[in-house]
Amino acid sequence: xxxxxxxxxxxxxxxxxxxxxxxxxxxxxxxxxxxxxxxxxxxxxxxxxxxxxxxxxxxxxxxxxxxxxxxxxxxxxxxxxxxxxxxxxxxxxxxxxxxxxxxxxxxxxxxxxxxxxxxxxxxxxxxxxxxxxx
Ligand code: 5GP
Ligand code: ZN
Numbered sequence: 001x002x003x004x005x006x007x008x009x010x011x012x013x014x015x016x017x018x019x020x021x022x023x024x025x026x027x028x029x030x031x032x033x034x035x036x037x038x039x040x041x042x043x044x045x046x047x048x049x050x051x052x053x054x055x056x057x058x059x060x061x062x063x064x065x066x067x068x069x070x071x072x073x074x075x076x077x078x079x080x081x082x083x084x085x086x087x088x089x090x091x092x093x094x095x096x097x098x099x100x101x102x103x104x105x106x107x108x109x110x111x112x113x114x115x116x117x118x119x120x121x122x123x124x125x126x127x128x129x130x131x132x133x134x
Pocket of ligand 1: 025036049051052053060066106113114115
């Protein structure tokens with residue numbers, strides 16, 4: 001028998017996760033609940049244009065599964081993450097930035113600049129991108 005306190009902790013953790021998912025902007029975009037220009041979609045992921053582009057081409061590739069950040073990806077997400085990068089390369093080719101060059105970025109947590117807490121890959125190109133990034 002699991003002690004009552006432990007049950008409460010489990011329930012609270014589950015509920016917190018559920019609430020996060022319900023309010024998640026990118027989950028809503030993936031579910032077509034928010035009108036967004038979607039460039040690519042399959043059973044695992046969605047690619048759409050960033051609302052505030054930082055380059056002539058600025059796309060976001062996201063998993064349909066809610067994963068808060070790269071820190072929260074687990075072993076079972078490995079294939080999907082590989083797939084996400086493959087899709088990033090595919091859309092970069094479709095946007096004709098594969099030859100000139102493009103950058104894929106995953107910001108993780110506050111100091112890296114993550115503002116939307118649903119794992120996403122930025123795909124940036126169409127201009128010279130400086131290094132190191134700011
Ligand atoms: P982060 O800062 O978390 O790495 O990236 C979040 C990105 O999501 C930002 O580049 C921001 O412009 C983009 N973004 C935020 N809200 C929306 C939205 O409602 N629609 C779209 N298409 N992009 C968004
Ligand atoms: Zn989400």
